[in-house]
Amino acid sequence: MAKILELSHISAGYDKKRAIEDISLTISQNDFIGFIGPNGGGKTTLVKVIVGLLQPERGTMQAYRNNKVSDRLRVGYLAQKNQIDHQFPIRVREVVSSGIIKKWNMRYRREELRKTDELLERLHLSHLKSASISEISGGEMQRALLGRAIISDPDLLILDEPNTYLDQHSEDMLYSILNELNRRMAIVLVSHDLGIISSYVKTIACINYTMHYHPNNEITEEMLESYQCPVELITHGKVPHRVLKDHIHE
Template sequence: MKPLIRLKNISAAYDDTTVLKNVDLTVNANDFIGIIGPNGGGKTTLLKLILDLHTPLSGQIEKSQDLRIGYLPQVNTIDKQFPITIKDVILSGRSSTKWWHKATKAQLKRVDELLEFIGFETRHNLPIGELSGGQMQRVFLCRALISEPNLLILDEPNTYVDKTFEANLYHLLEDLNKQMAILLVSHDVGTISSMVKTIACVNGGLHYHNSNKITNEVLKSYNCPIELVSHGKVPHRVLKDHDHE
């Protein structure tokens, strides 16, 4: 079966600064790849390349003709004063339909299913401005799923999300992975190592590890330095900052 997307010997730069060099990555159906790396290592640039938001300096990007991408960015910018409802925000993610076009019965049913998952089944018409940061992140996840993508890209998806929903989110991702490939970006190794199938460390280049078992030694060999931080009483392994991007 043809891969959903394949990056071949990709390099990328901003002005005269190269941030990614000679990157190879293949994403197949039902892959679940954790993208880790220090801040400034090139994770965001990698996503921009896949999403056609940045032009590579060199190399090739091959995409399947039926590739459908759902994307949940780390930070969603929306004017909370804008008079738009939760339902309308989700429907704005329809890839083949202008957001102001009337939704089909199938699309409205999909909205109902997604809202039920996040516990908002009775809040279709709630203004987006009344939501907390975590609640808004849940709605934008639904927006990323409304067009039933075969590749879901999540950039630090637990941003602003409370711990209860974070656990539910990871159960959802396991179910979604039966239907689609997932790229999950995080700098917290412990957060994703128990979920993903394989891991790629991005730090100027890309080192693919065909396992979710990541030891400190492996990270060091990939030039992905780690440090231990504590959230309350729980220690987390996270990637240290890098000095570019």
């Protein structure tokens, strides 16, 4: 697969304190990469570097298009916590269409509104397109924000803990949509849910200050140790559960 983004020896942090150190990663078309690691290990910091919200202290990033160096990468981003005021007077259709990059005073063209409505249909939100965001559930809001992130057809979609506060039905619907989207864009998924990671992603990057990349979705003891918790095994079945080694308390 053709690569779309190459990170080389990235180090970054806040207030002169390093959060990630010497991270290199290549993202290719149709990749579906899971970022795992402990809280405070640097996952969100790396995401902010990729989307341009944080400048690295060291290292370089290079975008590619058709296997040639490019100065532009289209990135869709669904942040860990959205800052939208649910009482703000905006409708679901407007949330999705706001992802179309335009000057503030430009009207949406007819084809852009048609694209918005088609996307609402794919996200199972057509019946809510005229609803105020104060009237919809957390899962419906998350799908609307996903629509905003993908309406401009990004090369790379990044989702930071997208299943937070979702019920099982909304979560299942979200990941079904992501599987469909992965046919036409690369996806990076940040999650603490190892069951989700092993079920949906293709490859795994363990991030805990530095990064270890694994070219498959198999959960290994090495990955689990990155959580600094003695998890020995995760099993899948009718009742998924985790088996833990003994914790030694001082």
